[in-house]
Amino acid sequence: MSEVRPEATDQPAPTPVLTAKQAKRANATVTGMLIAIGLTIAVFLPVFFLNPGSKSEVYERNIDVPGVAAQAEGAAGYLPLSVELPEPWRANYARWNSGSSSRVPAWEVGYLTPKGQHIALVETDKANPTWTAQATDNAPVTGDRKAGGESWELRDRGEGEKHLVLEKDGYTVILSGAGELDEFDTVAAAVVKELDAPASQ
Known part of the structure; x- marks a missing residue:
């Protein structure tokens, strides 16, 4: 069926x-x-x-570093560095850090390099090994670099930021950033020149 x-x-x-x-x-x-x-x-x-x-002009503004340094002198107890750099270098910030978190007061300036990188300058007369390690992101010491007639300590992980550290005349200066080493040399030479100037003694 x-x-x-x-x-x-x-x-x-x-x-x-x-x-x-x-x-x-x-x-x-x-x-x-x-x-x-x-x-x-x-x-x-x-x-x-x-x-x-974020706009490029915000980061490319040119701060009056000597003016801000003069204002910070009273708090710092010394005239902070205001290095002279050639065109087209720019300073995009300058400030006095009272050290409320690190307990080490320091002068901080940020520079834009001609190649578009950033190098930060930090200066203090109250550095200690712990603070220096923290300020350089605990990067290992990889050698020395001559700049401005002085021997700077190079701290570098091989990637990311590099750091140059100088101890001179009771001051510690740290340069940090992703710039090229020749750009670091430019800032370092200007720092040494400023530290050696009679007005900064």
Whole structure:
């Protein structure tokens, strides 16, 4: 006895019909979602416009380092370094750090190199081995580098930032950054020149 199969039909499957209550609930969900998105945008936009993204001119500004150093002299007890560097070197910050966290007050200046790198200068007359290690990210000593007629201690992990450390006339100066060593030499030579100047003695 052969099996009787139902005849195939070409009629489409019935479309579900929402009741008035279901449609109202679905619309309420969509409306709530749109309100939530609108509120999120309303909160985000003021924050976005009050905190604009990083702009090159912010980092390329040229700070009056001698002026800031003169202001910091009273707190430091000495006139902090304000080295002279050739164009197109730029200083993008200069500040006196009271040492509230490290307990070692220090003068800090950031320089932008002609190749677009950054080298930070830190100077203090109250350094200790622990502070120096922390200021150089605990990088190992890999040798010495002559710059400005002085022998600087080179600390380098082989990747990331390099550090040059000089102890001279009771001051410790640390140069840190990702710049090329010849750029470090430029800053180091300017530091030695400034330290050797009669006005800084």
